[in-house]
Amino acid sequence: MPMTIVVTRNSPERFRGFLTSCMCEVAPGVYTAPRMTQGVRERVWSVLADWFQPSADHAVLMTWPEPALPGGQAFQFLGTPRQDLCDYDGLFLARREIDDAAIEEIRRACEPSLGTPPDAS
Helix, strand or coil: CCEEEEEEECCCCHHHHHHHCEEEEECCCCCECCCCCHHHHHHHHHHHHHHHCCCCCEEEEEEEECCCCHHHEEEEEEECCCCCEEEEEEEEEEECCCCCCHHHHHHHHHCCCCCCCCCCC
């Protein structure tokens, strides 16, 4: 019986109530169950899928160990995840688009700190 994790984003309180009845909420919107069977996991997912109403910023992710898959992990989604998960040499990596402002922020964070500029006089 593998560890199952569910992560919700902007979900109705109904989801929280249901998930806390069968899993432990370890952080806001993050639920874990260390010994959830496949049958229970499928029933939990069925309830979430039945209740799910697509909206722009509402999403649910479920993940659990699955040795036969790349990275040894399976994923199910309701809604659109903020990152794309891609298989890279047998590992899942999260990939997302970044805009020019994010690139500039990364560039500033990576520049060496030179202190105050020398006086030009």
